[in-house]
Amino acid sequence: MRAAVAGILFCLVAAGATAAREFTTLKGHGGPVMGISVNPRTGQVATASFDNSVGLWRSRSPRWLEGHAAAVNTVLFASPGRVLSAADDFAVIDWNLATGEKTRLTGHKGKVVALDLSPDGRWIASASWDGTIGLWPAKGQSGKPRFLDDHDNSVTDVAFAPDGQGLYSGSADGTIRYHRLGEAGSDSRVIVDQGFGINCFVLAPDMGWIAYGAVDGATRVIHPRTGALVQDFTLDRRPILALAHHPETRRLAVGDGHGYVMMIDTARWRIARDFRAMRSGPVWALGFSPDGEMIYAGGLDDVAYAWPVGMLDQYEPAGKETRGFLRDPDEMPNGERQFMRKCSICHALTPPPSRKAGPTLHGLFGRRAGTVPGYSYSGTLTGSDIIWSDETIDALFELGPDHYVPGSKMPMQRINSADDRQDLIEFLRKASAPGEE
Ligand code: HEC
Structure with missing residues (x-):
């Protein structure tokens, strides 16, 4: 049986002249x-x-x-x-x-x-x-x-x-x-x-x-x-x-x-x-x-x-569990690997708009939650007064979105190792900075 657009849609690009040049x-x-x-x-x-x-x-x-x-x-x-x-x-x-x-x-x-x-x-x-x-x-x-x-x-x-x-x-x-x-x-x-x-x-x-x-x-x-x-x-x-x-x-x-x-x-x-x-x-x-x-x-x-x-x-070969990474994740620094494996399927790092399931993380640090223009957030995030920082992102994945921002559309996911969270945050800080694309 066919599941209607099952699972996670990532970078599902509209066919046509404006299609993004990505996998x-x-x-x-x-x-x-x-x-x-x-x-x-x-x-x-x-x-x-x-x-x-x-x-x-x-x-x-x-x-x-x-x-x-x-x-x-x-x-x-x-x-x-x-x-x-x-x-x-x-x-x-x-x-x-x-x-x-x-x-x-x-x-x-x-x-x-x-x-x-x-x-x-x-x-x-x-x-x-x-x-x-x-x-x-x-x-x-x-x-x-x-x-x-x-x-x-x-x-x-x-x-x-x-x-x-x-x-x-x-x-x-x-x-x-x-x-x-x-x-x-x-x-x-x-x-x-x-x-x-x-x-x-x-x-x-x-x-x-x-x-x-x-x-x-x-x-x-x-x-x-x-x-x-x-x-x-x-x-x-x-x-x-x-x-x-x-x-x-x-x-x-x-x-x-x-x-x-x-x-x-x-x-x-x-x-x-x-x-x-x-x-x-x-x-x-x-x-x-x-x-x-x-x-x-x-x-x-x-x-x-x-x-x-x-x-x-x-690109490495596509198939079950691959996301067509440009490089082999095993060879990436830990923070980047965390992002590629756990976040990149839903989040871009480039300025909006993005077709991924989640809002782009471009310019994330210092940004108020739920404010990427053109992205339709759940009510939980639009109404939130969280400002994204080392501490709040750490808490998001230490507790898991289901506990930190209950009711959000973000999938349940925790990153148990404090080191992994730290590496991820360090990577995100650089990769999401405006001007870093
Ligand atoms: C399966 C898709 C998916 C994955 C994987 C995912 N996210 Fe998300 N993320 C979302 C969605 C959807 C939202 C918007 C939630 C809402 O509107 O309630 C979101 C929201 C966010 C936000 C809030 C953004 C804002 O503008 O307020 C942050 C920060 C975030 N995600 C970080 C991450 C990080 C870091 C990872 C990897 C560890 C990750 N996400 C993995 C789907 C995902």
Whole structure:
């Protein structure tokens, strides 16, 4: 079951242009995150989860799209106000976000794992483990769905050619095929046959190349017509499970079964960064923010993560109990470690506003309790005459907020060691001082 925005929300950043460049967790799903799509216009993030739902992330709480009867594998922002999803229940759903109306596209006989929308918006393509590609007239279009069955095994990924005249597909049969779409049907040919199953691929919008990832770890870039090898980034990690491309920044992200995200610079064809994203388990889903500066990833955890691309290698792997610290807390001075472990999840040290659950501690010393502008405190704190100082902060954590300021929204928590409290206060004194950011 999914707990509605369970636990502590920390730095849950509103999607969009103003999003802070910091590690972010999208929390609320009740199972692994299998698919991610980022709306290229608004930056809104959609997640597909094992818990049968699609999450649409807004500033504080997600909107849940419920309609699939099994794990949702993939999600795609289609046109404004529409989202497509596909699942283990063999169905594709076309969601109208304004009206809540959902249109089920049924006909596949196996789970559906990937989707694309034609450049003119008239056709939806679906990849299914039944070995076929579904071609569905999109909402408002007439006609019957067609199923292309040229592959010899599960179809794992699909993408329309940017000119809309053709469709590429990848399969567990080890091939990528190009299907020329005509009125009479389609004919297809093999672009590459690499022996091991293809899991995913992306097309450069100028059709300069196709990058693919495969079961055996193959991470290759090929010519889209001849299939000739352009670049080979294969490492010793397998399988490759997710790819994302951001054409403007020329970043190609590759996610694998070992939890790594490799960032390739496609302008110079070199590995720009290689980053262990997940503490445990694979990277199943990847997506870039519209400006390409944040990378979203999903895997075994019931949350999606996002990192600022420019700072990737400074983070330790995310996962249960991690908060994506910039540095290893074990190497921090005690006071800073106390803060990072016990407070940073809810409190910023920077000037307001902050999206964390608690008020920013910027300028804390000498401040009257309950006075950060724009933060909505409990009545206990607004009405309090506590002035925050070494003594009052010490008392807050010696006694615990539940005793020192009963009725406050602050969670019960005590710091038993006087030394730890002293170190924390010393750290806070410096780190919260105005001008110290
Ligand atoms: C789970 C979230 C959470 C954690 C963890 C947490 N706090 Fe808080 N804190 C809050 C909330 C929420 C408030 C506002 C309480 C209210 O309005 O009643 C608060 C209020 C405060 C205030 C009063 C601020 C003001 O403007 O009056 C101080 C000081 C403070 N916290 C310090 C800390 C320190 C130091 C730690 C770590 C040892 C910590 N908190 C850990 C959530 C948290």
